[in-house]
Amino acid sequence: MTPPLSVDVAVIGGGPAGMAAASAATGLGCRVGLVDSYPLLGGQVHRQAWRRLGAGQDPVAGLPRRFRGLGADPGVRLHLGSSVWHARQVTGGFELLLTTGESVHAGAVVLATGAVELVLPFPGWDLPGAMTPGAAQALLKGQGRLAGRRVVVAGSGPFLLPVAAGLVRAGATVVAVAEASRLRPGVLGRPGVWRGLSSSPAKLAEGAGYLSALLRRRVPLLAGWAVTACRGRSQVEEVRLSRLAPDWAGWDRERWVRADTCCVGYGFVPSMELARALGCGERPRRGLPGSAVVVGPDQSTSTGGVFAAGEVCGISGAAAAELEGLLAGRAAACWVGKRGGRPGPPTASVRRRLARQRSFAVALEQLGRIGAGWTAWLEDETPVCRCEETTWAKVRQAVGAGARDLRGVRGLTRAGMGYCQGRVCGPALALAVAGLAGRGLAEVGDLATRSIAWPVPLGTIAHSAGPG
């Protein structure tokens, strides 16, 4: 095994949260190691075009200006194209094992691992051409390639709008954008909703920009509609749009539309593997599957020396992620005894801005909830787990046979045991099993406990001490 590299602060994740944390910590005089699975910095929201890859190319040139200093900062060592597959506490700090075979020893850790998309299965969702909105977005931003020519964008949440707008701007025909939630009368009057929304005019303006791009091209925008099936011989050819009942347990109108691609996603789920490996306290998410890391005002977690920032602490958007990263980087520097160096914006003002961003996110969350009846659109033969091709009938049988939680269902059906280890089907399965078993989401548990956070060649495990 290569001897460990030693840094003051290790930051895992190079999205807005991780980049802000690394900048803040190096600004206070820390030696920082910044690890990201991608070959370029930026994370999801600031994903750079990969044509920048290659000899002599700068891994920061396509980032917003405020992050570009990270490329040439002598205090920051970038480990790009490299994933942390295990993290553990050791004497004097933490040890991170990387898929490149390296290990990093750090006095403090900032977890900025982001989130993955929340998906709900539907008949035909495993046909080629059915994908997540993020997949279409990544193809477009990273590779400048269109996922398809005639695209339906559907699911729930504000992320659908930039994806659809990006596709039409790049020349695709967006057949429809379908948001499953409907603005229920009275929801704007709920405590905090109106105040939350009006706290961030910039975000509302951003949303309005996407909407106007879509309306200019006469893209139909449907509220209360969902993709409930798609079909085709060897790929998506037709997509069924249904106008949902209030709890989504059925529909009163449906329309089959011609499309070669459908992008369906229902928001995000925090990526918790490393937080769990490090024993950080978690909180359930209201009405949503998965959990988030609990943090204090300085982004500290319940594990001393571990800080968390960005979507791993809950879905609050890119601006909040960046502010949290700044706070986490400062707190991590303080933990390892570094306080000197460049002062940044005063902490109190950062916290004020963060509170505004979070109240916006909380308000948005109240506008869209996943309807409890969504499983009505599943058919017996619909695969719920894409890897093991476990059908919906098998899941129902397992609960009927007495499985009370996700581990029980996994044991009986193999759902969540394939290559992805339940990263894709786990959250939907939690919702479905909770519904079938009449239990709460917290009671059915999840599949996010994985001693290996990121797939790793077996040789790499053999050559390191392994996750003890």
Place this chain on the structure above:
Amino acid sequence: MAEGQALRFTFSDRVLVGRAGDTVASALIANGIRSWRRTRRGGRPRGIYCGIGTCFDCLVDIGEEVAVRACLRPLQEGDRVAPSGSVGPAGP
């Protein structure tokens, strides 16, 4: 978006052209290929799904390397891409 330099690669003996900045997945898609392996159990076609390395739907073999996620792998000149043999999940 400025075009990257053309890169030649093969997929199951077809000679195809992608460009610098493509992943193996985006290059296949740009050539009209939307699925490139079949599942072990049902023999169902699979291509890209999550696009960010989470789902493992997009597995391919490249030269001697097996089970590579096509959505994460930068395309290289001369890549010999083949449907992933889908040997059982040795992985995590």
